[in-house]
Amino acid sequence: MTASLSRAVIAVDWGTSSFRAYLLDPQGGIVDRRESHGGILRVRGGDFAAALLVEIEDWLKQQPDALVIMSGMIGSRQGWREVPYVLCPATPDELAEGLERVDWGEGEAWIVPGLLDESRPGQPDVMRGEETQVLGAQGALPKGGGLVCLPGTHSKWVRVEGGAIQGFATYMTGEVYDLLQGHSILSRLMTKGAVAVDRWFLEGVMLGQAGGLLNRLFSARSRALTGDLPEDEVRSYLSGLLIGDELAAAVPDEAVEVHLIGAPALSALYEAALQKLGHSVVQLDGDAVAAGLFDLARRREASQ
């Protein structure tokens, strides 16, 4: 397989609520980039072809033969085309073999499959998009393996070994935080602002290690009521409790190295929590998805 392609690549990470795209040269270098809130739920009448053209028309004029490759929820039932999941363990070649082409009258465009992990009985897990980020970050993993965490609305913990994704687990941490902040009895207690990496956040992380999350959550209320927890700190404490509960289940007891891929502010929270628990952290490139999409495009072209 050659290191470069015969043409430019337009790499698209198209999720539920956001759209992110990169124009890449034939060697995978980032020429241009853009982001919008045009996630798949915002696309009117499901006309994804029209929505994509609006986003990247100027790039296509510059590079009419560019290969378009997309990952994320765009390949789900609610997206452009439902691309079947590839089963774990999954190699990069197996992911590339699962690519499906969409016709849109504008040249070649492909959608990356998601992954399905069925290794835990009664606990199948699914992802769409994160597999491509992990693939793009793989060069940074020691001996092509490691534990990768992608924090977010639905945090993903991915085990990579021998260059293949062995399995993964999803945690609804970010979504449960948003629900509690927006709609629960705790909402009225919470002031606005970012979560801080401070004493209250770390205390939440430690309390979260002991389980009983549904009880711990109530302590955000009782500690605020009894004057123990300052109102400005409820959100940091609550975030710590939730991330702490996630880490108690996702990370082994012995010290490990965790590779983080995510938005800087959220990754900083996970880094602080993991370090507090004695683990070491490596922050990986936030543009890993571009590298992953380029890698899949290369594999696609090489197989033709």
Place this chain on the structure above:
Amino acid sequence: MTASLSRAVIAVDWGTSSFRAYLLDPQGGIVDRRESHGGILRVRGGDFAAALLVEIEDWLKQQPDALVIMSGMIGSRQGWREVPYVLCPATPDELAEGLERVDWGEGEAWIVPGLLDESRPGQPDVMRGEETQVLGAQGALPKGGGLVCLPGTHSKWVRVEGGAIQGFATYMTGEVYDLLQGHSILSRLMTKGAVAVDRWFLEGVMLGQAGGLLNRLFSARSRALTGDLPEDEVRSYLSGLLIGDELAAAVPDEAVEVHLIGAPALSALYEAALQKLGHSVVQLDGDAVAAGLFDLARRREASQ
């Protein structure tokens, strides 16, 4: 202390979203009862005296010297008067000593204090209303002791020993279920209807024993997506996962007897889950709050 009072009692359980009242004869027998959605959050301009009069005016005409006694969130900062918490362990006499009188121009009216448990460092817990229900059910506990569960939006687990409430813990189980059902990514997967005590509910309960709730919750989505979990069963499975996580933290590993006080449909879920885990269950009287309020009124009168 005599078993009866010199006059009738109007016993009021006034919570955040509901109002429940009993007219009791001087021996504590239930003469009449009523319920409304007039919880404290519905009371306009905080005029609780006017709201109470609307609810019980006819009873006061029949029994002008009736003693009014109220428990629940009516005694909170958002209620009629903030009555200080009594510290655990708390005897019935200590609860009675904490009663505070409100002036409302219509005869004698008292509010029951809530309870504060500070026995677990960094995890203070509070209740308002459930202490009165437990007090009213105490006669049904063997040797004045036992483990009492009051399932609900915020489930309470109360340890009673030697006739005193030793301590308790709150679980936000019902509220988290409502949030997930109403506002989460799972909402769209969930059909309407009641939670069923069936195979999926019980499977959720068992999976909930292993911890990692934030990951288990996502399995409601992944199992529905992969066709394993029927859409009509998502709510029962989800309810099982949440109740299972609560029970894993609230109930000891060895078999115990749990005394349940609650609405019949919800109590039936807890009973099935507890039995599945090998525990025995005694359902207590749902009108326990009336007996508890009568008991506190007697103690109040006896101490004067």
